[in-house]
Amino acid sequence: MAKRGENIYFRKDGRYEGRYVIGKKSNGRTAFGYVYGRRYTEVKRKLELLKAEASSKHSMETAWIGDGSVEVWLRIWLEEIVKPEIKESSYAVYRGMVENHMIPAVGKATLCKVNTDTIKYLYEIIRSKKICQGTAQNICKRFRAALAAAQEAHFLTDVPKLPFKKVKKTLNSPEFLSISAQEKLEEHLDTRNSIKDFAVFFSLYTGVRIGECCAVKWKNIHFEDSELLITHTLQRIRTYSGSSKTCLQYSEPKSQSAVRRIPLTGTLVELLKEIKQSVRGTAEEFVFHSHSHVIEPRTLQHHIKKLSQACGIANLHFHTLRHSFATRCLENHIDVKTLAELMGHSTAKFTLDWYGHSTSQQKRKYIDRLERLTA
Structure with missing residues (x-):
């Protein structure tokens, strides 16, 4: 039964159905739009958004031919469907796609009239901004995902196909330091007096990602076992509320495989003990901090740029x-499965595809062996 004035009904299939006036049919009868959801409040919010959109139209004809504009649906999709299911950092990425690309290009289009040409137009607009093909296609795929959700909510009859073929990703060999270049870098590092230099050295011998490095707390260093426990990552993300445009987010990694234990070398353990004693670090304090502030990823990125010069x-x-750590491990004949666990990869196949390269030193060693065989 509907609550008075709301036009929201509880259906036999366990969902709520909301009904609202969108105009007049050609025979003069009232035309209604419908929304569905598992919760009463969810349906009510959808109705409020769609009613507001319909009331802002300049003519009744425009209002009744569809269930609102693409922009209205994209905002519903973001807040009601996407946001509850993903991390805040991923939500920021999705919202950036919607705000910066989808709405400016096709936001004013009528949802029920969206077709393959609409997606093609969106793709062309994105590419005109000098955005690479892969990124442009990825944004269009997310737009199509929003349309699929609209179809599931009965706002759209058909989901248009993508007007392009999927770009095949090619795995190029990762950039890594040769042994001589790594020695040159290490000679330049002042690991005892510069916490940023130590962060570089730490990453060279653990293979951690930049966000994982910044997120390490003293409780993650297990001195008794000489192990590092990776449980979180630190990143600066875009915010869409409040006065600040960005904020630092300390959160769990995206995949469970990224949560891992990494053995520490004796040199790293001794340096960590010295640093902890000098700063009197407590369990909840970050290992890499300066002037009572955690060192964040963009600070380390700036520092590594200066080191490069x-x-x-x-x-x-x-x-x-990170790539250099993996390469040194392979040079020392570590098996791929162990390396995959150290790197936090979901499968050993990815590790093999990505790091299954040979260094120039290895190639020379193998050729020298062949020469000895034929001598």
């Missing part, structure tokens, strides 16, 4: 340290 090592990025 100082050492004369071109294209040195923080992720290069």
